[in-house]
Amino acid sequence: MNYMITSPERMILESLNKSSKNLKEIHNCTSLDPQLIQNVLTNLLSRNMVRTHNQVYQLNKNAPECYINDLNEKESKIFEAQTLIETCIEQSIEGQNSLFKFKKIYLSPRDKKMLQAMLINIETFLNNVNKNDKASTKDESIIFWGSAIYGNLLEDLVND
Numbered sequence: 001m002n003y004m005i006t007s008p009e010r011m012i013l014e015s016l017n018k019s020s021k022n023l024k025e026i027h028n029c030t031s032l033d034p035q036l037i038q039n040v041l042t043n044l045l046s047r048n049m050v051r052t053h054n055q056v057y058q059l060n061k062n063a064p065e066c067y068i069n070d071l072n073e074k075e076s077k078i079f080e081a082q083t084l085i086e087t088c089i090e091q092s093i094e095g096q097n098s099l100f101k102f103k104k105i106y107l108s109p110r111d112k113k114m115l116q117a118m119l120i121n122i123e124t125f126l127n128n129v130n131k132n133d134k135a136s137t138k139d140e141s142i143i144f145w146g147s148a149i150y151g152n153l154l155e156d157l158v159n160d
Helices: 007-018 023-030 034-046 065-072 074-093 109-128 150-159
Strands: 050-053 056-059
Touching: 007 023, 007 034, 007 056, 007 074, 023 034, 034 050, 065 074
Parallel strands: none
Antiparallel strands: 050 056
16 A cells, blocks of 8 residues: 545545535535645645646546555555544543444343344444435544454454
8 A cells, every 4th residue: 555545635535526626615515624625635636636627626537546546445444444433532532522432241142133133224224324415525424333342352452
């Protein structure tokens, strides 16, 4: 992997994936600082991932394959998830607008089956929610769900 995409870069790319935008529209859609947006766009332009015409930015559908691959690399997705989860936890602890619950409990085989069914229901619900391409990227929700065996997590953590 050559490049680790940042969360602001991904947010701007997701916004431009919905539609072409000028700088003000990108700001309205993302709420990112205009100077940060300009810096990110300069970087994305230099990597030929974004094109501009008359001060309107759009995704380059013919972006170099190496950068597209970087977006979808396992390490890039892990980095993004870690960054977002860490921020969500911090906001939740600080009493901000984030809700993050965490519970370590023993589940009987019956309880595991019930939880698995509930997680499938959540995933089905999320997959069936109408995708609104007109909505601002900043208004989208990040939703985490799942479970893992505590011992397996610690084993992986110790062995890494």
